[in-house]
Amino acid sequence: MQYRFLGKTGLKVSNLCFGALTVGPLQARLSIQEGAKVIRKALEAGVNFIDTAEIYRTYPYIREAIRGYNNEVIIASKCYAYTYDGMRQSVEKALENTGRDWIDIFMLHEQESILTIKGHWEAIEYLLEAKEKGLVRAVGISTHHVEGVLGAASVPEIDVIHPLINMAGIGIRGGKTENMLRAIKVAAGAGKGLYAMKALGGGNLIDRVEEAFNFVRSISELSSVAVGMSTTDEVEYNACLFDGRPVESALKYKVKRRPRRLHVEDWCRGCGRCIEKCAQGALSIVNGKLIVDRKRCIFCGYCGAACPDFCIKVI
Ligand code: SF4
């Protein structure tokens, strides 16, 4: 595993970051013991960086995974709080539920532009105080928006940016892949630490996994890439790819054969734009909501790429 400094934070992170959303109740719904085992496997493979969020409800999994583990683990979390008190409560909850004395990186979740960052300024003020007290080591934002990256790049108080980037541009708001790449360069030039999300476009690029990972790994401004994993085989597979080691064909086969399903987020507004992209006829709208016919879906990912709100993921 390779390790890189995350901007000017002093944190040295593995190039593969464990994206904890997938093990938890919003996606694979593993038990805490099972999910912790997957995370622990990643730590033992050299991953020292875990990305989570208050909304993912995975703090207990992380707490269990790091119990008795003696090496350094860097944890990034995020929440939607916009007030001073709201952010204080979120940081206290993260500390209590992970069992840690500090959270390395705490971020404003899903920022859209400099305007939303300014609208959350009270929350940032709390994070800056928490940083002085040693409860938080770095302050950041996560964003799907090109303008979110550019906005954060202009704010000296922000240390870390967690942008969405992938070779197909799936889920990028306010531009395409090349626009996000330019914004990432601007942010790195401003001294920000950057680590990516959604390199596989929410699972929609799963059939081109090596190409998709090679694309993000080649972006020199990124210190790490958060990848959701929900089995120990996936951990082993991804660790090989990020180490640049060949993957044994038996492991490749097991990971590719893992049962998958299409997950449609609650915020789908039933616009139907994804339906016309599905040549399998697997999608329909019922009572204003998108329904997937599991027998027809071949996980090609075309529908996910068509959704403007990034509602469809292959998990
Ligand atoms: S394009 Fe997105 S928002 Fe529209 S119906 Fe499909 S999943 Fe829902």
Ligand code: SF4
């Ligand atoms: S992943 Fe492909 S086959 Fe499945 S619903 Fe989407 S477009 Fe249709």
